[in-house]
Amino acid sequence: MTKRILLLGLLGLAFLTFVGLGVWQIERLQWKQDLIARVDARIHAAPVAPPETATGDDEYRRIRIAGTYIADADTLTQAVTKLGPGFWVMTPMTSEEGRVILVNRGFIPQDLKDQTAYAAPSGAISVTGLLRLTEPKGGFLRDNDPAAGRWFSRDVVEIARARGLSSVAPFFIDVEAAAKGAANAYPVTGLTVVAFSNHHLQYALTWFAMAALTIVGAIVVTRRGDSDEGSA
Known part of the structure; x- marks a missing residue:
């Protein structure tokens, strides 16, 4: 009985941890999508004069x-x-x-x-x-x-x-890239790579799946405990 309670407690702690990590990844996903949208807007905006200094909000x-x-x-x-x-x-x-x-x-x-x-x-x-x-x-x-x-x-x-x-x-x-029809001379411009890894949804689903597995584990532990008590 004591071992079962301890195991259920550990599974409950694991469940909360996995859910928390999943929620954190969802928050990261929203942040990343907002970042990508803001950078995309900068890239396609009309050019402006250079600032005096620069922060991450000025990049691209x-x-x-x-x-x-x-x-x-x-x-x-x-x-x-x-x-x-x-x-x-x-x-x-x-x-x-x-x-x-x-x-x-x-x-x-x-x-x-x-x-x-x-x-x-x-x-x-x-x-x-x-x-x-x-x-x-x-x-x-x-x-x-x-x-x-x-x-x-x-x-x-x-x-x-x-x-x-x-x-x-x-x-x-x-x-930025030279206009179409311009001579193909060196240096070659327009090769800036603007890409952000965005795997937060996959990570979130993985953590939520792990949380679901802890529920399955808790059910198995509970049923085995009931079975053992019934046969005693």
């Missing part, structure tokens, strides 16, 4: 800036895209307002690393793209090595320091 916002690229200040950061491995071409731009903003001008394959095919255009230019937050502490399980010119993430602060730039905006811009 469409930005338009006008200015001139700083010559011979490109930084190649390692990238893996649908076009294969290569590099992002990060180039600082001085805006018309005098701000320095790092611009990801697009992707180049590895065999173009030492060529001039990706040289930044000279003169005044306007670019539109998605605001991205800085990526500190390296990437690909490797730290950036500015002294050796090896970059594994788009760390705005480190890149600015390595290029001797000051007053750099704490974010960068991913240039």
